[in-house]
Amino acid sequence: MENKNTSRVVIGVLVVLVLLLGGYIAVSGGKSAATANGASEAAALPMETYQAQYVKPETPIDRSKNVTLPGWGGFTIPAKTKKITQGFEFHNPAENLWYEDWVSLDGTTLEKLVVDSGQTTELSHYLRLAGIQAEVTKVLDADPAYFEIQKTDAGAYTIEAVKGYKGEKTLTVQTDDGKQYTLTLTGKEECYYIAFGLYLEDGDELLFQSGLVAPGLYVQKMEMTRALAPGEYPAYVVCQPYLSDRTTKTNSGIVKLTLTVG
Known part of the structure; x- marks a missing residue:
């Protein structure tokens, strides 16, 4: 048991x-x-539903107009007087007055065109600035008195601003996806003012400083800091341009000359 x-x-x-x-x-x-089959048995993450081919964003191009500076070989002014009304020339070239067309789409400003500058821009460029990846295939509405529309050999439509105006004009384009977009072009007057400073090279002595001179105008009279004895003086003029707001400076220029006093 x-x-x-x-x-x-x-x-x-x-x-x-x-x-x-x-x-x-x-x-x-x-x-x-x-362990052996973990990679295959693990639940795969879901793919993003809203995907599209990445296209590098378009960036605006700086189409600012360069300032035009005057040039001189020399001034001849009277001796023994500070008040000078002849023999010098401080003028702001008329080329420093121009028109710009600001291009916008649905209220968003994209870029500017300088009128009568010879600049041409592809119309599709403005759409890409607005995030629209499409090519312009037809221009439906453009005022030929102000805008010259051309088609390149590659089939791209370009625009050139040929006449200035104030206010708004529109331009409608059709794209390769059949959609239509209306660009607004706002025209305005723009300019560079210039202030002139006359210096003697000896000691960089300032003889005269002007106020702002508008395009197409000149200084009629200058009162120097002191009268000069007869002779020739190495001198230079500092030309300081300002934007139309009259406060923002741009790149200045220096013009060397001979100041003849007699």
Whole structure:
């Protein structure tokens, strides 16, 4: 009887060991499979629904007009007087007055065109500035008195501003996707003012400083800081342009000359 009980205990222990071993194998095998196939069994992340080919954004081109500076070889002024009304010339060239057309789409200003500058711009460029990736295939409305529209050999439509105006004009284009866009071109007058400073090279002595001179005008009279004795003086003029706001300076120019006093 005792042997039978012992046998039953041994058998029970063996059964428990077999069950434990089977469970260990099952768990170990499952972990190995998960490790081996983890990359394929892991849930893949969803793709972004709204995707499109990346196109580098278009950037505006600086089409600012360069200032035109006058040039001189020399001045001849009277001696022994500070008030000079002849023999000098401080003028602001008429070329420093011009018109600009500011191009906008749906109220957003994109870029400017300088009138009568010879600059041409692809109309599709303005659409790209507005984030529209399309090519202009037709120009439906443009005033030929103010805008010259041309088509290049490559099929691109370009615009050139040929006449100035004040106010707004519109230009409608059609693109390769069949859509139409209306560009607004706002014309305004723009200019450079110039202030003139006359210096002697000796000690960089300032003899005269003008106020702002408008395009097409000149200084009629200058009162120097002192009268000069007869002779020839190496001198120079500092030409300082200002934008139309009359506060913002642009790059200045220096013109060397001989100041003849007699």
